[in-house]
Amino acid sequence: MTEKLKGIAASSGVAVAKAYLLVQPDLSFETVSVDNTDNEEARLDAALEASTSELNVIREKAVDSLGEEAASVFDAHLMVLADPEMIGQIKETIRAKKTNAESALKEVTDMFITLFENMDENPYMQERAADIKDVTKRVLANLLGKKLPSPATIDEEVIVVAHDLTPSDTAQLDKKFVKAFITNIGGRTSHSAIMARTLEIPAVLGTNNITTLVAEGQLLAVNGITGEVIIEPSDAEQAEFIAAGKAYADQKAEWAQLKDAETVTADGKHFELAANIGTPKDVTGVNDNGGEAIGLYRTEFLYMDSQDFPTEDEQYEAYKAVLEGMDGKPVVVRTMDIGGDKELPYFDLPKEMNPFLGYRALRISLSEGGDAMFRTQLRALLRASVHGQLRIMFPMVALVTEFRAAKKLFDEEKANLLAEGVAVADNIQVGIMIEIPAAAMLADQFAKEVDFFSIGTNDLIQYTMAADRMNEQVSYLYQPYNPSILRLINNVIKAAHAEGKWAGMCGEMAGDQTAVPLLMGMGLDEFSMSATSILQTRSLMKRLDTTKMAELADKALTTCATMEEVVALVEDYTK
Ligand code: PEP
Ligand code: MG
Secondary structure, three states: OOEEEEOEEEEOOEEEEEEEEEOOOOOOOOOOEOOOHHHHHHHHHHHHHHHHHHHHHHHHHHHHHHOHHHHHHHHHHHHHHOOHHHHHHHHHHHHHHOEOHHHHHHHHHHHHHHHHHHOOOOHHHHHHHHHHHHHHHHHHHHHOOOOOOOHHHOOOOEEEEEOOOOHHHHHHOOOOOEEEEEEOOOOOOOHHHHHHHHHOOOEEEOOOOHHHHOOOOOEEEEEOOOOEEEEOOOHHHHHHHHHHHHHHHHHHHHHHOOOOOOOEOOOOOEOEEEEEEOOHHHHHHHHHOOOOEEEEEEOHHHHHOOOOOOOHHHHHHHHHHHHHHOOOOEEEEEOOOOEOOEOOOOOOOOOOOOHHHOOOOHHHHOOOOOHHHHHHHHHHHHHHHHHOEEEEEEOOOOOHHHHHHHHHHHHHHHHHHHHOOOOOOOOOEEEEEEOOHHHHHOHHHHOOOOOEEEEOHHHHHHHHHOOOOOOHHHHHHOOOOOHHHHHHHHHHHHHHHHOOOEEEEOOHHHHOOOHHHHHHHHOOOEEEEEHHHHHHHHHHHHOOOHHHHHHHHHHHHHHOOOHHHHHHHHHHHHO
């Protein structure tokens, strides 16, 4: 039966395809006594065999998309599946206890997991424990006749339906087959949404309960521009969605004509349109979309896509690739911003009540536990600086003294490298993200010491409104155009200019078509956004006049009480 729902429009585009449920199945089972133990052993053998062939397929896919090294984790899993000692013990348990295969599997693997986990000095053993957990889940699923979802093996056109997608789930999605995704939770600035826009996969997030409404294989229609989703659309509705998709594609083709054009306003002023990236691979998209710079390279994906802390050389290669790919255009690299919704499997972050308010980003880098990791990153960046126009910025700065401490480490590592005879560029700008209200309020003092600001509105809005950016229950508070947010932004821009520094923005607001006229009016220098929003923004700026936008901004800042009033004003001024 046709059913319609609405979520948060998180990545533009339209798709009609079958549902692929990326949902973990229920793997609970009963322990039962059995007479026929041979049968249980045969069930176990069959489940092991099925798991082995599944893992071989996943491994092959991973080699293709991520390379041999990243795929090696599956070799470890395959080794667990073939471990004669463990399999022997499971069979022994089936016979001795006359119990079903599920229960024997669980008993023996739990024992091995506890054994390895307790050898906590040894990271290799910890990894073995994680491997056994993963493999056990797969074998158990096969014993129970259930399928574990594995996005890497999707090989037909689908719309992925999930409770939530982690950044690493999202990175595994193959654009060729995944035509869109829909989730229960998340908002426009959650990292899965940001990645969806980079990958140009349409996405609707925060639907609350899509996973309980849709069955595997059911036909879905998704509009990532409006946030609409239809389960089992009628022929007429399918046609309507396909037409909307075509209209969007036509619009994109029109914007594409501006790829090599300069970003100039109707009155001839230039603004810098930059892109946000997560990996060196994204640079192609930046150039294809006419990006004039990279305003935010989120380096944490380097850490998240890896099995261990990336080495100085691995990081150097990544930074160098981005700088060279941009061919001398500015590249702002943000030092690692782990924590919040970005976790590292190999870095044991403490469980916190409020991870977004906790030990994260620069707070980790400046702590004893993060010092070595931070210095390694700074060295890699400094070494790469000779390959282009590097700028460095620190995330989540609240205090001037935090900036000073980070800058001191930067200066120390620069001096160390120079003493070692390693070449380092001498014009590296060092700036900060303004994403904590304290820093926005004190921007005049920060501006004396930094080279630039980049306003991170994704976090600045959540902290100013005290509304979690991931939580759809409070998404009504997530108001980029609220006068309170506009005043903070204006304060930051004016403070930068008073000290002769530049101010950019790398939060999603920089590419928001309602916010752009206001930001132009406030004199923002650099707009950094998903590469896929650049041409649309260039097209908008071409028809706007900066004097008129300054008048608009002034009016919004001084006379508006609500977001709705601001939106009405923008509509009025940009007609
Ligand atoms: C921001 O907070 O606006 C920002 C750009 O950083 P991130 O989205 O990675 O937290
Ligand atoms: Mg942030």
